[in-house]
Amino acid sequence: MVRDEAGRLAPGIALAGIATAALAVAWLSVTSGAYPLSLSDILSVIVRPAEADHVARMVLVDVRLPRFLLGFLVGAVLAVSGAILQGLFRNPLADPGLIGVSAGASLAAIGVIVLGGTWLGRWVAFAGEWALPIAAFIGGSGTVFLAWRIARRAGETSVATLLLAGIAINAIAGAGTGLLTFYSSDEELRSLTFWTMGSLGHASWDDLMVAGPWLVLALVASPFLARPLDAFLLGEQVVGHLGYRTDWIKRAAILVAGLGVGAAVAVSGLIGFVGLVVPHLVRQVLGASHRTLLPLSALLGGTLLVGADCLARVIVAPAELPIGLMMSLIGGPFFLALLLKRRII
Amino acid sequence: MSLTASEVSVKLGTHAVVRDVSLQVAEGELVILLGPNGAGKSTLLSALAGERAVASGQVAMAGRALADWLPADLARHRAVMPQRVDVNFPLTVAEVLKLGRPPEPSERSAPILEDLLQRLDIRHLRYRRVPGLSGGEQQRVQLARVLAQVWDSPGPVVLLLDECTSALDPSHQQQVFGLLKRLSRERGFAILAVAHDLNLAARHGDRLVLLREGQTYSDDRPEQVLTAHALKEVYGLSSRIMMLPEGYPMVVPSDGPHGDYQTAPSKPVCRQAS
Numbered sequence: 001m002v003r004d005e006a007g008r009l010a011p012g013i014a015l016a017g018i019a020t021a022a023l024a025v026a027w028l029s030v031t032s033g034a035y036p037l038s039l040s041d042i043l044s045v046i047v048r049p050a051e052a053d054h055v056a057r058m059v060l061v062d063v064r065l066p067r068f069l070l071g072f073l074v075g076a077v078l079a080v081s082g083a084i085l086q087g088l089f090r091n092p093l094a095d096p097g098l099i100g101v102s103a104g105a106s107l108a109a110i111g112v113i114v115l116g117g118t119w120l121g122r123w124v125a126f127a128g129e130w131a132l133p134i135a136a137f138i139g140g141s142g143t144v145f146l147a148w149r150i151a152r153r154a155g156e157t158s159v160a161t162l163l164l165a166g167i168a169i170n171a172i173a174g175a176g177t178g179l180l181t182f183y184s185s186d187e188e189l190r191s192l193t194f195w196t197m198g199s200l201g202h203a204s205w206d207d208l209m210v211a212g213p214w215l216v217l218a219l220v221a222s223p224f225l226a227r228p229l230d231a232f233l234l235g236e237q238v239v240g241h242l243g244y245r246t247d248w249i250k251r252a253a254i255l256v257a258g259l260g261v262g263a264a265v266a267v268s269g270l271i272g273f274v275g276l277v278v279p280h281l282v283r284q285v286l287g288a289s290h291r292t293l294l295p296l297s298a299l300l301g302g303t304l305l306v307g308a309d310c311l312a313r314v315i316v317a318p319a320e321l322p323i324g325l326m327m328s329l330i331g332g333p334f335f336l337a338l339l340l341k342r343r344i345i
Numbered sequence: 346m347s348l349t350a351s352e353v354s355v356k357l358g359t360h361a362v363v364r365d366v367s368l369q370v371a372e373g374e375l376v377i378l379l380g381p382n383g384a385g386k387s388t389l390l391s392a393l394a395g396e397r398a399v400a401s402g403q404v405a406m407a408g409r410a411l412a413d414w415l416p417a418d419l420a421r422h423r424a425v426m427p428q429r430v431d432v433n434f435p436l437t438v439a440e441v442l443k444l445g446r447p448p449e450p451s452e453r454s455a456p457i458l459e460d461l462l463q464r465l466d467i468r469h470l471r472y473r474r475v476p477g478l479s480g481g482e483q484q485r486v487q488l489a490r491v492l493a494q495v496w497d498s499p500g501p502v503v504l505l506l507d508e509c510t511s512a513l514d515p516s517h518q519q520q521v522f523g524l525l526k527r528l529s530r531e532r533g534f535a536i537l538a539v540a541h542d543l544n545l546a547a548r549h550g551d552r553l554v555l556l557r558e559g560q561t562y563s564d565d566r567p568e569q570v571l572t573a574h575a576l577k578e579v580y581g582l583s584s585r586i587m588m589l590p591e592g593y594p595m596v597v598p599s600d601g602p603h604g605d606y607q608t609a610p611s612k613p614v615c616r617q618a619s
Binding site for chain 1: 391394395396416417418419420421424425427430431432433434435436437439440441444445447448471472473474487490494
């Protein structure tokens with residue numbers, strides 16, 4: 001049975017489809033690039049690592065594999081965080097970017113880059129290589145919390161206020177980023193550009209060690225929010241009537257989204273549109289229930305980001321486009337097309 | 346007493362919207378809360394639901410203060426239907442109903458949901474998406490979800506319903522109140538429902554509570570509460586009350602809130618009808 005009684009694609013079919021696409025982009029991501037790898041190269045690296053071509057092994061293990069894994073995790077987490085925030089705020093437009101989470105996370109990250117040697121020197125000395133991702137995490141979850149507090153009046157979260165607060169927070173974080181850019185050295189400026197345009201180009205096993213656990217934690221925690229988030233679609237009051245501890249769930253959801261997006265921004269910079277477009281697509285095809293929405297958004301988000309990363313590497317080879325730029329290039333027109341077809345919501 | 350409110354006051358800002366209201370709903374009783382717009386019905390109901398803090402007074406369910414209940418236990422014994430539930434996401438009717446149930450195997454929930462779909466006449470809509478349904482259909486879906494929550498509850502059940510039939514056509518209004526009445530009679534549900542339709546209240550309520558400016562104006566059997574004098578005082582509505590042979594009163598409004606025809610809508614049809 002391809003479609004269920006509600007005329008939706010059966011989740012199993014969708015899962016099989018996305019999983020196939022995920023495998024395809026995984027293959028593309030690992031094999032294509034400035035140094036193409038063939039199946040036999042990869043097999044020899046896996047089966048007889050000692051005899052394998054040294055360069056092939058290095059490209060596969062040190063460059064392509066961490067890049068694929070990080071890209072997939074970041075895409076998955078951005079999509080899941082988007083879905084969580086949209087459910088929490090009952091608004092399909094609540095993207096981490098729109099409510100200022102990404103801007104807050106990247107402001108904190110850029111703060112560590114630029115002020116790491118001066119004002120934040122003690123923090124960097126204290127936290128070491130964790131200084132940047134932890135700062136990005138605090139910046140990310142702090143801004144979600146701020147936007148949420150501002151939008152909350154008399155027990156109700158006002159969606160209009162939330163988006164307006166998001167605009168203001170984006171502006172403030174943008175000003176902060178601008179100020180830091182103004183005071184940065186040339187070298188800092190280069191790493192800074194990396195944040196604002198987003199890139200997986202520097203992905204390494206170190207990045208994965210630092211951000212991976214947080215990303216995986218966010219993904220693993222998200223299914224526990226599925227049922228209460230479904231209840232949130234009926235309104236905050238109803239969540240309480242159904243016996244959930246509304247405040248705990250809100251905090252948990254904000255923590256998971258802030259943690260995930262913070263960690264994602266820490267290793268890949270600003271990547272927009274994944275959190276907005278992917279949950280939309282999944283809802284169109286499979287409906288709004290978070291039990292299917294969250295896992296399939298994760299899978300599709302990872303696939304989409306890795307796919308976009310492959311494109312970004314190929315289009316202007318041997319150079320590569322920043323992935324954030326690539327996503328906006330793909331996501332913007334795609335979203336407009338959805339809008340014109342009036343299939344939003 | 347299944348639900349007891351004693352001298353409850355609720356403030357919105359500095360304004361006391363509900364003042365010293367005491368109210369009881371016993372097991373097996375269907376009580377209807379009446380009053381003009383802004384009389385504090387919904388505010389009182391939300392205070393009874395524990396959504397809104399009371400400025401003073403006590404709310405207890407089955408003898409225990411509301412605050413002493415664990416949220417999950419409370420949800421097993423009490424269900425609340427807010428005045429409006431807007432669904433902006435493409436959930437189907439069946440999915441919304443399922444939200445009322447705890448996590449459980451579908452063999453357990455399926456017969457309950459099937460029963461409720463049938464009783465609320467939404468079986469044919471079960472795979473439709475809720476945002477695309479009419480207001481009345483959505484209201485029946487929400488009511489079904491509310492009932493699903495306590496349908497197989499082992500203990501006493503309290504239902505708090507805020508204008509649960511406001512968007513329904515007359516036939517579905519009767520059907521829903523008939524169902525509520527049966528649930529109170531046969532299953533001992535204690536039901537408090539806010540309503541505006543005086544005749545619906547008279548026909549189905551065991552007891553009516555009439556609120557005026559946040560205070561209880563009267564709390565008694567329908568024929569005691571629905572008097573021409575009370576309706577004039579509380580709503581500013583002139584009316585005739587007829588006692589039907591079935592044993593409940595019927596209210597026939599005779600003119601608008603200000604007692605003169607000029608302020609009433611001036612469509613000719615209205616004039617003739619009144």
